[in-house]
Amino acid sequence: MPVEKTAPPVTAFMLIKTTPEWLAMTPQERMNAFSTQVVPAIKSKTTGVRSRFYDTEFYSTRVTDVWVWEADDHDAYRLLIDALRETPFWDRYFTVVDLLVGTENGYARTYGVEAVTTITT
Template identity: 85%
Template sequence: MQETAPADAQEAAPPVTAFMLVKTTPEWLAMTPEERVRAFSTEVVPAVEARTTGVRSRFYDTEFYSTRVTDVWVWEADDHHAYQLLVDALRETPFWDRYFTVVDLLVGTENGYARTYGTEAVATLTT
């Protein structure tokens, strides 16, 4: 027997979160920090803003702990279509396979299991 999520959970699609694991290339590392900021501001941000809406990003440095993945870009999109448009936009910029190598994409929705089984999400809270 297949269980379904409650009706109210089905009506509101959860945001899509993508963990984009990337590795810097020699071309990116040859730039000064100012050139990197300018490249991101003039080459990536306008492309993403022109192609999609409802997308937010956060960036994490991991090169201190990993040689395979130097950065993790966390993208949150309002839905799967916005995420698809985001990836299409990024692939049109030098960031995709020129400044960074995309090592892996991990895409999911937060607490998807809870919606699937109609249960409360289990999480830890510390203060």
């Protein structure tokens, strides 16, 4: 099997915890804060990033949410983090507990082997 020559996307699992300021807002105020403060900053600073948001407060007290980011490359990811740090998201609305960053199946590309996955149908 040939080794993949293109750079894989960068995936970041951003483990975050809500702050009292965020929780004091109404749901509409929260959505407004994201759409007017956070999203425009991201769009103005970088391209090639996508995200998904997971609620975890039902199962964890240390991490209330996980924001999964996929960036086309490390530069796009770096620009994303720089953009987020310039918004109230970072350390005002949320505390960033940890960032887990990697590339999917990196070992397979390194060794030129088939990725081990589990798919059930």
